[in-house]
Amino acid sequence: MDVLKTLFILLIFPGGLFVLANGMVYEWADRKLVARLQNRVGPRWFQPLADLLKLLAKEEVVPESVNARLFVWLPIVALAGVLTGALYLPIAGLQPSYSFSGDLIVAVYLFSMLTLCTGIAGANTNNRFSLVGATRTLTQLFSYEAPFLLAMLGPAVAAGSWKISDIMAYSSTHPVILLQPVGFVIALIGLMGKLEMRPFDAPEAETEIVAGALTEYSGRGLALFYLGRYAELIAGLTLMSAFYLGGIHNQLDYIVKTLVLLLALAGVQTLMTRLRIDQIVGLWWRYGTLLVLLQWLVTLLLKGMVL
Amino acid sequence: MLVDTLRSFFQKPVTRLYPFERNASPERLRGKLHWNPDNCTGCCLCAKDCPSDAIEVITIDKKAKKFVMRYHADRCTYCAQCVQNCRFSCISMASGEWELASTSTEPFTVYYGNEADLEPLLGKAPPPAVDMP
Amino acid sequence: MSEAVVQDKKRFVVPIGPQHPALKEPGHFEFTVDGEIVTGATVRLGYAHRGIEKAVESRNWTQSLYLLERICGICSHVHAMTYCLGVEKLAGAEVPPRAQAIRVLVAELERVHSHLLWLGVAAHEAGFDTLFMYSWRDRETVMDLLESFTGNRVNYSANILGGVKCDVTPDLASAILKGVDFLEERSRHYLNVVTTDEVFLQRTRGVGTMSKEVAERLGVVGPTARASGVARDIRIEAPYAAYADFPVQIVLAEAGDLEARFVVRIKELFESYRLIHEVIDKLPPGELQTRMPRKIKAGETISRVEAPRGEAFYFIKSNGSDNPERIKVRTPTLCNMGSVVATAVGHQLADMPMILAGIDPCFSCNDRTVAVRDAAGALVTWESLRQRRLAHQENK
Ligand code: SF4
Ligand code: SF4
Numbered sequence: 001m002d003v004l005k006t007l008f009i010l011l012i013f014p015g016g017l018f019v020l021a022n023g024m025v026y027e028w029a030d031r032k033l034v035a036r037l038q039n040r041v042g043p044r045w046f047q048p049l050a051d052l053l054k055l056l057a058k059e060e061v062v063p064e065s066v067n068a069r070l071f072v073w074l075p076i077v078a079l080a081g082v083l084t085g086a087l088y089l090p091i092a093g094l095q096p097s098y099s100f101s102g103d104l105i106v107a108v109y110l111f112s113m114l115t116l117c118t119g120i121a122g123a124n125t126n127n128r129f130s131l132v133g134a135t136r137t138l139t140q141l142f143s144y145e146a147p148f149l150l151a152m153l154g155p156a157v158a159a160g161s162w163k164i165s166d167i168m169a170y171s172s173t174h175p176v177i178l179l180q181p182v183g184f185v186i187a188l189i190g191l192m193g194k195l196e197m198r199p200f201d202a203p204e205a206e207t208e209i210v211a212g213a214l215t216e217y218s219g220r221g222l223a224l225f226y227l228g229r230y231a232e233l234i235a236g237l238t239l240m241s242a243f244y245l246g247g248i249h250n251q252l253d254y255i256v257k258t259l260v261l262l263l264a265l266a267g268v269q270t271l272m273t274r275l276r277i278d279q280i281v282g283l284w285w286r287y288g289t290l291l292v293l294l295q296w297l298v299t300l301l302l303k304g305m306v307l
Numbered sequence: 308m309l310v311d312t313l314r315s316f317f318q319k320p321v322t323r324l325y326p327f328e329r330n331a332s333p334e335r336l337r338g339k340l341h342w343n344p345d346n347c348t349g350c351c352l353c354a355k356d357c358p359s360d361a362i363e364v365i366t367i368d369k370k371a372k373k374f375v376m377r378y379h380a381d382r383c384t385y386c387a388q389c390v391q392n393c394r395f396s397c398i399s400m401a402s403g404e405w406e407l408a409s410t411s412t413e414p415f416t417v418y419y420g421n422e423a424d425l426e427p428l429l430g431k432a433p434p435p436a437v438d439m440p
Numbered sequence: 441m442s443e444a445v446v447q448d449k450k451r452f453v454v455p456i457g458p459q460h461p462a463l464k465e466p467g468h469f470e471f472t473v474d475g476e477i478v479t480g481a482t483v484r485l486g487y488a489h490r491g492i493e494k495a496v497e498s499r500n501w502t503q504s505l506y507l508l509e510r511i512c513g514i515c516s517h518v519h520a521m522t523y524c525l526g527v528e529k530l531a532g533a534e535v536p537p538r539a540q541a542i543r544v545l546v547a548e549l550e551r552v553h554s555h556l557l558w559l560g561v562a563a564h565e566a567g568f569d570t571l572f573m574y575s576w577r578d579r580e581t582v583m584d585l586l587e588s589f590t591g592n593r594v595n596y597s598a599n600i601l602g603g604v605k606c607d608v609t610p611d612l613a614s615a616i617l618k619g620v621d622f623l624e625e626r627s628r629h630y631l632n633v634v635t636t637d638e639v640f641l642q643r644t645r646g647v648g649t650m651s652k653e654v655a656e657r658l659g660v661v662g663p664t665a666r667a668s669g670v671a672r673d674i675r676i677e678a679p680y681a682a683y684a685d686f687p688v689q690i691v692l693a694e695a696g697d698l699e700a701r702f703v704v705r706i707k708e709l710f711e712s713y714r715l716i717h718e719v720i721d722k723l724p725p726g727e728l729q730t731r732m733p734r735k736i737k738a739g740e741t742i743s744r745v746e747a748p749r750g751e752a753f754y755f756i757k758s759n760g761s762d763n764p765e766r767i768k769v770r771t772p773t774l775c776n777m778g779s780v781v782a783t784a785v786g787h788q789l790a791d792m793p794m795i796l797a798g799i800d801p802c803f804s805c806n807d808r809t810v811a812v813r814d815a816a817g818a819l820v821t822w823e824s825l826r827q828r829r830l831a832h833q834e835n836k
Contacts, residue, residue, distance in 0.1 A: 038573040039315035041322040128454050132473075132789065198567060199639060205567060208790055209454075210461055270312050273640045274567020276790040277476060311629070312570065321577050333588035335606065358499065358506035386506045386597045391605060422688075 009087075019086045020077040023230025024048040026237065026262060033266035048230065052223050065126040069239030074121045074226035075217070082231040083114030088164055089238045090248050101163040108152055111235060114228045115141045115194060118203075121225075122213025133212025136203040136277045143281045144200075147288035148190030150296065154183035158299050164242065165252060172247040179302070182295040184244045186288055191236040192265060193280070195229060199272035200280055237261050332403045337385045339404040341421035342376045346395035349374045353389035353398060362389060367424045375420030380407055442826020454789060457794075458487045464561075465803035469780075469796070473789050481784035483777055488804035493767055500762045501527060501736055511769060512805035513555065513594050517543075519769075519805075520599040524660040525680055526743030526756040527601055531736050537724040539603035540682035545719045546590065546598045547681070547745075548712040549616075552623065553582045554748035555705045555712075558636060558669035558800045559630060562702070565793040566643045571633065574675045578626045581619045588612065603729030613720045620713050627709045634702040644698035648783045648795040651696055656675055658778045664799045667704040668696035686718050701798050735762055749800045773799070773806035 011017065017246050027048045035042025085107040087098050096103075115137060122134025155161050158179065159170030170176075179183050193200040204212035211217075214225055241248055241257035248254045275283070323330065332338070340362075340377045347364070349372065354362040361383035367373040411417065418425055451472050458466035466487035472480035492511055496504040509520040521543050528535055556579035563571035583593050590596035590606050598604050608616075634640060650660075655668035665672045674680070675688040691707045693700035738760035745752045750772030757766040776799040783795055814820050 027649075036320065037312045037316050038570050039318060039321050039577060040573060041320040041324070077603075128452070131452075132454060198569075201567065202790060205790065208793055267312070270570045272568075273563075273637070273643055275639065276788055278644070278788065279642060311574065315574075321580075333584075333591075335588060335591040337591040355498065355500040358503040383512075384506060384595075385592065386509075386595075387591065387605060388502060388506065388597075388600070391600055 003067055014245050019083060019091055019231050019234055020227055022091065023227070023232075023234045024052070026233050026258070027230045029259070030233070030262055030266055030269075033188065033263060034269055037266060037270040048226075052226065055219055055223035055226070060221055063125055063127070063216050066124050066216070070124050072221070074124070075221045075228070077158075078114045078117035079224045079228040079231070081110045081117070082228045082235060084240075085110030085113075086231060086235045088135075088255075089235055090164075090168065090242055091234065091236065091238055096164060099163065099165055101161065101166075104152065104156055104162050104164050104167065107164065108149055108237070111118045111194065111232055112141065112145060114232055115184070117228075118213045118225065122215075123219065123275040125216040127216050129209040129211070129215045133203050133215065136209075137196075139277055140196075140203055140280055142198065143284040143305050144190045144193035144288070147186050147284055147292045148194065150244065150289070150292045151183045151187035151190060152239070154180045154187075154292070154295055154299055157296065158303060160303075164239075168242045168247040171243055171245075172249070175246070177244045177246075178286045180244070180295055180299060183293050183299075184240075186292050186295075187240060188261070188264065189268075189288070191240065193284075194236060195233055197265065198269045199243045201274055201307075202277045202280060234258075250288060333340060336403060336405060337387050337400045338370070338376055338402040339400070339407060339417075340383065340389070340403050341399050342378065343397050343399070344374060344420045344424075345397075347374050347376075347397045348372065348395060350394075352392045352394070356388050356392050357383075358386060358388065359384050363378055367420075367427075373421070373424050375418060375424050377417060378417045379415060380417060381412065381415035394422070456792065462535055463796075463803070464490070467801070467803045469792070471784065471789060471792055473602060476788050476790065478784050478787055478789055478792065481781045483781055485774075485777065485803065486807050487581045489807040490676055490804070493769060496764055496767050498763065500734070501732075504767070505599065505601060506597065508767070508769070509595055509597060511600075512552050512747075512771065512802055514802060515550060515747045515749070515752070515805075516753050517546050517598060520597065521681065522743045522745040522754045523756070523767075524599045524601055525745070526741050526754050527736060528732070529741050529743065530739050530756060530758055531619045531733060533602055533732055535603055535730055536727040537682065537685075538607075538726040539730075539828075541685070541719050541723050541729050542606070542608065542728070543599065543603045544680045544683060545608070545616075545716060546586070546596060546604075546688060548715045548719070549582055549586055549589070550596075551712050551748045552620075552709055552716075553579055553586065554800075555709050556582065556623075556698050558705060558748075558797075559702070562794065562797045562800075563640075565797040566640065568640055570633060571630070571640075575630060578623060580769060581623055585616050585619045587777050588615065596767050600729060602732040603727070605728070607728055608720065613723075616716065624710065624713045627706055627713075631703070631706045634699065634706065635815075640728060641699065642795060644702060647787065647791050648798050649697040650779055650783050651693065654782060655696065655779070658782060659775055660750070660779050660799075661772045661775045662747070662800075663691075663701060663704045663708060664750065664776045664779060665699040666691060667693045669694045669769060672751075674744050674751050676745060680743075680745060682719070685722075685724075686715055688715065698794055698798050705800075735760060736764075749802060750775060752775075771802065771805045773802045777801070777806070 028043060028045055031047070032042040062071055088096050088103040088107045090096050119134045119138040119141065122130040122137060155167050155171055155176050158174070158176070160166045161167060196203055204214070214222060217225060237258040238248065240261055241254070245257045248257065349366055349369065350365060351364050354364050359382045361379045363377040365375050365377060367375060385400065387400055388398055445559060454471045454473055456464050456469040456471065458468045470482045471478045488545040492507060496507055505520055505523055508523045509516045511519045556575050560572040560575040560579070563569070563575065586596060587593045589612060598606055616823040617761070634644070650668050652669045655665050655670045660670070661672060669692055671690055671692060673688065673690050675683045676690055676707045691704050691711055693704050704705055736758045738758055740755070743754040743756065752772060753770040755766070755768040756764060759765040779799060780796055784792060787795065
């Protein structure tokens with residue numbers, strides 16, 4: 001019975017399918033918001049699902065020159081990583097399914113699996129667009145990862161715990177967004193980098209390198225990568241609202257806070273031009289990291305004063 | 308730009324949901340050709356300058372000035388040269404008919420003319436298509 | 441292809457085209473890259489060769505007009521006008537001034553639509569899709585105007601040998617003026633965006649810079665040349681149609697980079713708006729057409745027109761019969777293509793689509809002739825190709 005229950009949690013609710021369905025809805029909301037900001041109509045509500053079904057129904061072409069086993073497993077690993085990470089989060093205002101002290105670090109690293117797998121997937125093929133895309137994906141990963149992690153750890157330091165539920169408890173009583181505004185902005189932008197949203201979509205800049213690292217993927221593999229991205233969108237938004245927007249206490253709370261964040265993301269996406277990869281790296285290391293370190297300093301000082 | 312995006316967020320999208328929403332076609336739109344046999348002299352000037360051989364003027368009875376026209380809407384480039392060429396204003400393209408897509412080729416061969424003149428033509432099996440030069 | 445990558449580690453070539461999301465038409469570019477930096481570039485054209493010049497020889501003068509108009513979907517009026525002006529010159533026909541003014545009017549409306557289209561495409565290449573959506577939304581205004589003016593959104597076929605087909609009615613004139621005023625306000629906004637949006641400027645300022653000397657040496661034309669400070673505009677150098685009565689002010693920029701090309705094109709829009717106003721205000725009265733003979737006097741001539749992308753050039757030869765004997769077309773993209781290869785080296789791979797879009801390329805209209813060479817490098821003639829085909833068929 002216990003095994004069944006665990007499986008249910010892992011695969012259906014609140015992990016697995018539920019996160020994916022949730023992710024698709026948010027993906028649609030994102031597309032729709034961007035479309036409306038651009039004065040277009042935008043897709044119907046079932047568009048991400050339709051995309052997914054179409055991809056699943058298609059043939060998956062495994063190119064000749066790749067390591068076939070790696071090619072097939074990478075998307076699965078990527079998706080599994082994100083879904084596992086999501087288990088530690090209060091998705092949709094529910095209690096996290098699992099929790100232990102230090103789960104924040106584990107979750108954040110699990111979310112990087114997607115990017116890492118994308119990069120390896122690109123490097124695995126011999127397609128030139130994929131290779132350039134993979135280089136860019138990994139370069140971008142290294143540039144935003146450190147500041148993003150630091151920004152995520154900001155509230156953790158303030159709360160004095162590396163357990164997600166503890167940090168959430170702290171942020172429910174403290175206005176973290178006011179105490180650490182820089183951290184908030186950096187985390188938000190880092191999330192955009194993670195999700196390869198404009199202006200950080202150089203790794204999949206269609207006008208330059210077609211679909212970047214995923215150029216050779218089709219059918220099921222591509223669908224899994226897409227699912228991974230949808231799940232990551234949910235996970236990122238949840239994490240952000242839990243840490244910076246005063247925690248998530250019920251379903252309404254969750255919907256309002258994540259949608260506000262999504263609106264901010266959509267706004268940045270419409271207003272920005274795609275940055276070149278060298279500009280992205282420069283931006284992160286020159287400003288991102290320094291600012292977030294500064295924020296840390298301030299947080300620590302404040303903490304020292306309060307104590 | 309920010310103002311622009313905000314404004315369009317609260318505006319109705321400009322995308323028109325064709326085929327549910329249609330715009331009226333402008334008066335001058337060159338649509339499907341129509342032919343009025345009453346004044347035709349059979350000079351064939353329209354057919355001569357047609358860049359895509361879309362018009363055939365078929366003589367039924369030269370003395371009685373009886374002509375019919377076979378028009379190939381699928382070959383026509385809608386350039387209106389024939390309208391300009393006809394001195395007797397037999398041809399008009401102001402029909403506003405522009406949604407001509409079809410899954411079969413039949414609707415693209417159109418016969419114009421007086422019914423009595425057309426009968427012998429339509430009664431027979433459709434004539435073989437004329438080869439393009 | 442995959443083996444080439446493995447073997448040729450030193451030269452990592454990124455192919456762009458003939459099928460590529462950055463190109464809406466077929467062309468093939470090979471960029472040799474070192475990391476992200478481009479170290480070499482080559483271009484291969486000719487994928488969209490349609491044999492129009494040859495086909496024209498078997499059509500009569502009027503039929504040819506409509507075939508030539510279809511060389512380019514964006515500047516179809518320019519091609520028709522260049523051809524008509526040339527043939528009318530050969531025939532010694534006097535085209536009524538009202539017809540010439542209307543030709544100018546359609547040409548300027550077409551320039552507006554072409555430049556707005558380019559603005560959107562270039563913004564899309566840079567990854568600024570919002571600007572792309574907005575500029576294309578506004579471009580719809582001028583498309584609708586052209587449709588109600590000439591009867592079609594593309595391939596207007598406003599021209600006819602000896603004049604034009606469509607007249608300006610008072611209703612139409614006020615509709616055009618209204619549309620143009622709206623677009624003027626929007627263009628002011630876009631000019632502001634492309635010169636002040638910091639993120640966008642990072643992608644355009646100082647990118648793809650071409651100095652005046654290089655521009656002159658490569659013989660580039662149109663806005664690409666004018667953005668490098670080369671004062672070259674057929675409308676001013678050799679006014680055709682009614683441009684002598686409606687003089688154009690040249691728009692120049694010195695920088696020669698992508699930003700300058702944006703600025704030049706958008707400022708040219710203002711010039712077009714002004715011209716449209718002027719033409720409508722001072723439209724000469726009179727006839728629209730003059731009669732043209734079916735046979736054109738033997739002789740040869742050239743005809744040049746400033747298309748939105750630069751100079752369009754026609755050579756027309758007649759032997760006195762119903763059909764043209766030879767027509768040679770050279771479109772502006774061909775002149776500008778060299779500048780892509782020249783400016784690409786040293787830039788980031790990410791800048792390539794932008795640099796390419798910077799000349800506003802139009803591939804199918806520039807693909808005129810193909811030179812086929814055999815393995816030894818000798819030119820293959822038409823006759824020997826024919827022989828080959830016959831031999832091939834016999835072997836079967
Ligand atoms: S519109 Fe042009 S193509 Fe069509 S029938 Fe008339 S002349 Fe021929
Ligand atoms: S040009 Fe006019 S009159 Fe002459 S054949 Fe054609 S329709 Fe008849």
